[in-house]
Amino acid sequence: MLVDEYQDCNVPQHAIVYYMAAAFPTCVLGDPMQAIFDFQEPLADWDSMVCKHFPIAGELSTPWRWKNVNEEAFGQWLLDARKQLLAGKAIDLKTAHASVSWIKTGGKDDHERRLEACRVKPPNRDGSVLIIGDSKNPQAQRQFASQTPGATTVESVDLKDLVSFARTFDPRSKDALGKVISFAENVMTNLGGTTLLKRVETIKAEKNRKAASALEASAIHFSENPTYAGVRELLGAMGEQAGVRSHRPGILRGCIRALQMAEAQGGPSFEEAAVTVREQSRALGRPLPRRAVGSTLLLKGLEADVCVILNATELNRQNLYVAMTRGSRRLVVCSNDNVLKPCERK
Structure with missing residues (x-):
């Protein structure tokens, strides 16, 4: 039996491994200097428990x-x-x-x-x-x-900000556009969300002097036709603006995938789709x-x-x-x- 990351082993877990070692040849691997998770259960003491029950057989000395x-x-x-x-x-x-x-x-x-x-x-x-x-x-x-x-x-594996947004967002709510812009500003830089929101209000009130840009037109289209597809298209238009980039692409890409699933006929709710994306991300991992x-x-x-x-x-x-x-x-x-x-x- 081989047990890795033993520095994170708590006392009950150590007891299980220790007694199982009587039946199986056992090797544990770990480094007490990498115990950083701060679990609630007390960890097995490295010297008095781990090394006592499993004497040191070797240490890596070449970096x-x-x-x-x-x-x-x-x-x-x-x-x-x-x-x-x-x-x-x-x-x-x-x-x-x-x-x-x-x-x-x-x-x-x-x-x-x-x-x-x-x-x-x-x-x-x-x-x-x-x-x-x-x-x-x-x-x-x-x-x-x-x-x-x-x-x-x-991002943490729970993709908390994505799931939270999906849970609370309703495209038909009065402040739906504001919530989309707020979410976008949390995952993109140089967006100018406040200015965009004011421009949409001005254009809809027909007080504008300048014609609506492609982004402003997309925002107006969503506000008048609130759908998940409209949210996805608006986020895409935001990302195409000069100087805008996503510093949280894991959340943004996950949101777009969840929106695609939610907008399909007979598809899951936005929250259910976000949870599915989260679990897929956990299983597949993400490129560094x-x-x-x-x-x-x-x-x-x-x-x-x-x-x-x-x-x-x-x-x-x-x-x-x-x-x-x-x-x-x-x-x-x-x-x-x-x-x-x-x-x-x-």
């Missing part, structure tokens, strides 16, 4: 991911940093490997400094970047994604964008050429270690001080 891209020295520095963190010690970024960059925060221009970090260029052609933001503030993650060219957010923004929970297990940590000061040692090891070629750390003293797990 293969870094070695494979000729960055073994950087990988070795990360292994040394892991030892420091495991022992509860601090890490001084001023003595870090050359592949590590520190951006000082704690001043009035913090946001601009973090945006500068988000825009870092990978050292290799077609390189990828993972940007790790505040896990407690998804809205801030989306803001950085919207303000960073080419960046998109990594070239420049992705998320949290340690969302990005754990993913790899990139460069990793940017936007709030290193706020991370405990497990989350800090997971964040630091996402990039194989370069690490950019934003923190108030060059000496990282990880906060205790809350």
